[in-house]
Amino acid sequence: MARLHRRQFLKRSAALASLAYCAQIVPSRGETAQSKLNIAAIGVGGRGRANLDGVKDENIVALCDVDANNLAEAAKLFPRAKLYRDFRRMLDEMGNSIDAVVVSTPDHTHAPAAAAAMKLGKHCYCEKPLTHCVYEARYLAELAAEKKVVTQIGTQIHAGDNYRRVVEWVQAGVIGPIQEVHVWCAASYSGGDTPKDTPPVPPYLDWDLWLGPAPYRPYHPAYVPFRWRGWKDFGSGALGDFFCHYSDLAFWALGLKYPTSVEAEGPPPHPDSTPPWLIVRYEFPARGELPPVRLTWYDGGKRPPIQAEVKLPDWASGVLFVGEKGMILADYGRRLLWPEEKFAGFQPPPETIPPSIGHHREWVEACKTGGTTTCHFGYSGPLTEAALLGMVAFRVGQKINWDPVNLKAINCPEADIWIKKPYREGWSL
CATH class of the missing domain: 3.40.50.720 (NAD(P)-binding Rossmann-like Domain)
Incomplete structure (x- = not known):
């Protein structure tokens, strides 16, 4: 485990x-x-x-x-x-x-x-x-x-002060209405070709329990330790590892939930391995007075062209909000307004989001008091759904129009096998 x-x-x-x-x-x-x-x-x-x-x-x-x-x-x-x-x-x-x-x-x-x-x-x-x-x-x-x-x-990372300040800037309208977000991450995970040899299982590892609900396959050190992220039966590559960290900032600041469509670009799909790079384009609907949003994810070293076009700092990973009045660039610990000269003398809005008591402590205290948390499953479930829909779109090789109520790709019934996976006998939800 x-x-x-x-x-x-x-x-x-x-x-x-x-x-x-x-x-x-x-x-x-x-x-x-x-x-x-x-x-x-x-x-x-x-x-x-x-x-x-x-x-x-x-x-x-x-x-x-x-x-x-x-x-x-x-x-x-x-x-x-x-x-x-x-x-x-x-x-x-x-x-x-x-x-x-x-x-x-x-x-x-x-x-x-x-x-x-x-x-x-x-x-x-x-x-x-x-x-x-x-x-x-x-x-x-x-x-x-x-x-x-x-x-x-x-x-x-959600518990850090940096994300809180960025959310305040966005929601205070510092760069105006936002309809475009770019999120990129340098990480890359890909298992390569499936191993053909079958070395013995180490004596300390219960391989059958490690597989759990996944289809049976012989043990190989190409899967454990850690490298399981590069195999589709166990992980979802860099998209699965980092989307929930970086795109969390966009979901929080803009009140995003379920996309209406998802389209993915990457290398030819490997039947067993996750892609070494992906570009995933999401379309989110309007939320009240907030306009629709196009969010594009890049991993495996891919970058948004706008980073070079407007001469943004050469950050290997980041989140870029593009507004009518300017841009906000952020990562886990940094934030800046762009173009810098336009925001000279900028006075930040009042801090309205209180400091976190700690991500784990927040959960522990809520368990004791009957309170809530900032990343409860009602919030992080849709965040995870969006991440995994990128992998669904990649596997089916076409843009999917998403029905979040019925968990269906309206235009693509072949996506069903990627939306809900079968479990190995003896395992269930």
């Missing part, structure tokens, strides 16, 4: 792996301070370790990972937590002892893990992208609303 990208774990011994099965002491609800949540973590390596760090002040009562080395390392930090390889067993056995669940698995197991937790009424923090296919994103958003649980997606 883990991100599995630390090479040193590959050298761990089978003896260390056996620690994963050792029984640990779990505090009962009677022993738990009322001010702390009982949290279970599904996936504890890579991003899972970072997410654990974000909630470490709560009671970490269970750790789950298909990699025994990851479990053993996490158990050193949380020795009272009970250890599991299969999250289904963990939830079956510990459902009454858990308040909330953190999901940090590879993309293809986000939805089954998050859905299983929420069905039990558990609050859920899930890494981005929220899911691996469009249908899953809608399902999780609706399930969260039905169960009235507190949710948050792992777009931690």
